[in-house]
Amino acid sequence: MKAADNPHQTRLEAALPPVLERIAATPGVYAALWCGSAARGEANAYSDLDFHALVTGDHRWRSNFVVDGVPVEVFHNPVRKVRAMFAAEDAATITMFAQGRAVLPHPDLDALMAEARALHAAGPKPRPLTxxxxxxxxxxxxxxxxxxxxxxxxxxxxxxxxxxxxxxxxxxxxxxxxxxxxxxxxxxxxxxxxxxxxxxxxxxxxxxxxxxxxxxxxxxxxxxxxxxxxxxxxxxx
Known part of the structure; x- marks a missing residue:
């Protein structure tokens, strides 16, 4: 199904401008990645909007809110924390950065997405059954x-x-x-x-x-x- 033929995708994309405005207004945020099923154009009736936001400083946090009836979840991390999750082979984080879409662009975000794509293509280290x-x-x-x-x-x-x-x-x-x-x-x-x-x-x-x-x-x-x-x-x- 094309995104234009998917009413759930259309509904979520319509909420993007006010959601991004709110994310961009968050103190410390300077870049954001849209990820998850909606970012892949695969939204369903139960999909929400998921984002990773890059922040300055030494803190990380998660926030959730609702815009026009659309639930939103945002993970806020400094760059070094994202790279630490890459090093730990955090599958969810690597996949999100590899497949996500930059909606508040920044060179730091471009670099992380390139690193994630390389890691995702290589795959994790196999871990034998003990x-x-x-x-x-x-x-x-x-x-x-x-x-x-x-x-x-x-x-x-x-x-x-x-x-x-x-x-x-x-x-x-x-x-x-x-x-x-x-x-x-x-x-x-x-x-x-x-x-x-x-x-x-x-x-x-x-x-x-x-x-x-x-x-x-x-x-x-x-x-x-x-x-x-x-x-x-x-x-x-």
């Missing part, structure tokens, strides 16, 4: 098997699937996306994993849900066999 993480996933699968004939199975299976997909992104070095975008994103990155997640989400029978869940988890664990392991001793406070 032995402790593997044990927890296997143990949770067994907990799900134990209640496969109970109503709580759906609740447990969804929770385990959520943790498994989180780890799938980390292990493969993929940037995190919002959970509502997992099915579409995985369909591109790993279609088989997308089908397994979809089985957990949509299966009408618990056995089918469990089967999809186990296949999804085994992408990380290899199998569902317990192995010797444990954590290193830690001092007790």
């Amino acid at each position: 032995e402790d993480g593997r044990f927890k996933l296997v143990d949770e699968i067994m907990d799900c098997r134990a209640v496969v004939d109970q109503p709580t199975h759906a609740l447990l299976a969804l929770a385990v699937a959520s943790r498994a997909v989180d780890r799938l992104y980390m292990v493969n070095g993929w940037w995190e996306v919002k959970r509502e975008r997992w099915p579409a994103d995985l369909a591109v990155k790993n279609p088989e994993a997308a089908r397994e997640l979809n089985a957990v989400l949509t299966a009408s029978e618990p056995d089918s849900r469990q089967e999809g869940l186990e296949k999804l988890v085994m992408r990380l664990t290899g199998n569902l066999i317990y192995r010797d392991g444990g954590t290193a001793p830690a001092p007790v406070p």
